[in-house]
Amino acid sequence: xxxxxxxxxxxxxxxxxxxxxxxxxxxxxxxxxxxxxxxxxxxxxxxxxxxxxxxxxxxxxxxxxxxxxxxxxxxxxxxxxxxxxxxxxxxxxxxxxxxxxxxxxxxxxxxxxxxxxxxxxxxxxxxxxxxxxxxxxxxxxxxxxxxxxxxxxxxxxxxxxxxxxxxxxxxxx
Numbered sequence: 001x002x003x004x005x006x007x008x009x010x011x012x013x014x015x016x017x018x019x020x021x022x023x024x025x026x027x028x029x030x031x032x033x034x035x036x037x038x039x040x041x042x043x044x045x046x047x048x049x050x051x052x053x054x055x056x057x058x059x060x061x062x063x064x065x066x067x068x069x070x071x072x073x074x075x076x077x078x079x080x081x082x083x084x085x086x087x088x089x090x091x092x093x094x095x096x097x098x099x100x101x102x103x104x105x106x107x108x109x110x111x112x113x114x115x116x117x118x119x120x121x122x123x124x125x126x127x128x129x130x131x132x133x134x135x136x137x138x139x140x141x142x143x144x145x146x147x148x149x150x151x152x153x154x155x156x157x158x159x160x161x162x163x164x165x166x167x168x169x170x171x172x173x
Contacts, residue, residue: 012049019065020045026066026127030073030119032112040076044069066128067138070120077116110160118153121146 023044028037047068048055055064111119121139124130132150136143 008049008052011052012045015048015061015065016045019062022062022127023065023069026123027069027073029108029111029123029127030070032108036076040069040072043072047072063128063130066124070124070128070138074120106161110157113160114153114156118149118156121149122153122157125150 020041024037024041027040027044028034031037031040044065048065051068055061111123114122121135124135124138125132130138132143132146135146139146
């Protein structure tokens, strides 16, 4: 094995060790399916192995891997002809303290109900830690649209989380 191959193999092993769990969780949140999440994660690392020379700065590995994963997901998803709207911005409090703790399954159920046009910017913001401007550039949509979709997605999730909690709360007499 040549020295370059060994270095690439060691770097890929380090990336897998450091980012596998994050990428799997991101893939699961995007797809909503464990098998698809495993496939997307594995495909991400296969592409990363082939294109490892493109990673110039190890500090950008997280973003680079998340971008590969997101692009793989988008290639697999067939877009609907008509975008789904969540309507106008609901008047829901945006205080994170008001968001109840949820199980992973409850969170995934709520994310699955979000139209992709809203789910993708939300996940890019929270999982990839991208700025509004970066999301705007990546998705080729105006900055205002990114901000609106994020606000609507958060409001939708807050409403959904509240209704989930109401459904399982005991009734007090």
